[in-house]
Structure formats: C-alpha cells, structure tokens
Amino acid sequence: MKPSILVVEDDLRIARLVKMNLEAAGCACILAHDGESAIAAFERQRPSLVVLDVGLPDVSGIELTRRIRREHDTPILMLTARSSEGDKVLGLEVGADDYLTKPFGTSELVARVRALLRRAGAGARESAIEIGELRIDPSRRDVERAGERIGLTTLEFDVLHFMASRPGQVFSRETLMERVWGTDRIVGDRSIDNLVSRLRRKIETDPDAPRYLLTVWGAGYRFAEPS
DSSP, rough: OOOOOEEEOSSSSHHHHHHHHHHHHHEEEEEEEEHHHHHHHHHHHHEEEEEEESOOSSSHHHHHHHHHHTTTOOOEEEEESSHHHHHHHHHTEEEEEEEEEEOOOOHHHHHHHHHHHHHHHOOOOOOOOOTTTTETTTTTTTTEEETTEEEOOOOHHHHHHHHSSTOOOOOHHHHHHHHHHOOOOOOOOOHHHHHHHHHHHHOOOSTOOOOOOOETTTTTEEOOOOO
C-alpha cells in the first residue's frame, strides 16, 4: 500500500510541485491549502505523514502541529521560509520531526519524506526494552510507563530508543544532533536540551529528578542502566 502524505501548503505552485514529486516517488498525496481544511483532511484520511507549511493564511503551521500532537504521533515535516534557528527550534519544540527551509530541492524533500517514513516503520524485528516501569516497544513504536501508553513524536521516540538501546553510554549533544537531524542542520545544543526536557516530562514520574534520562554534566546525556 502506498504511504499517504497530507501536503498543507497555501502556495498552489509549491503544493502541486510537492505533490508531483512525492507521487513520482510512490506516495499518494492529499492537498490542503489552509489550516482548517488540513485538520478536516487529517481526521478523515489519517495520513502516514504530513508535509506542513508554517505560514498558512488562517491557522499557523505551529498551531496546526500542536493540534495534531494532542492525539497523534504522525510524522510531520515542516516547510519554513524562515531561516533563523529560533523559528526552527520552535517548530521542533511543538512536535515537528524535521524541517526544510524554502527554497528547497525536490530531491531533498523526497529524501526527507522517505527517511521519516522509514523511521516511523522501523524496528519490526527488534525486541522491547524494559527498565523499571518503562517499556519501549520498537515493533509498535510504543512507549508505556506502568502499563499506560505515552504518546511520543517520531523524533522523540528515535532519541529515546537510540539511548535506551545503549544504557549507560554517554552521548554528547553533537552526537545526538547528528543521530537525529544529520550533519547538515543549523540547530544548536538548545534543540537537544529541549528535546530531552520534553521527553522527561513525558516519561519521568518527576522530570526534575529523572530516573531514566540522566544528565552527565559537561559531557551530555545517558540512559540509566538496569539496576
């Protein structure tokens, strides 16, 4: 079955270009040109991934991402005309999994979409990781604490699973940034710190005294080893 991509873009020329290239890459595309129609299309179609422009005419891409993240962990690739790190960090903080700055190459767009789809479907042959009350299941990309499911974005799950698969190993912010975003990003250390902070709020009983995601001062972060 073809993965379905919801493309939310108010510039008709860009929307058609994105649709044409993604369909040529084997995806099925649904177009929406404003925030409200995008929400309706999302609820109706439940796409595999969302390509989302930040600068929509009614509901901003940031707010739309917040709405989707309230109940869904569908991968979101954000398109932005803004080049500052702060704008990109905000998009990632509210739950986007990746971003592209306009103007972008269509080959890069397709590559980013494919990478997100692979990550969202990865882990089918890996066994679950259990430590304390936490259970991380890569086959379903599910995380539970004390039997209760925790909703994580694709980005959040990837970081958590990467670290939990290597308990006790210390990872610098640079290593985690390369693992998550690759080497061609301008986001800085603050992006990793914010990502870890969001994860702690979701998986830790007390985020201020974390049990699982531990800070190694001056070095980075590590996932706790089983006791």
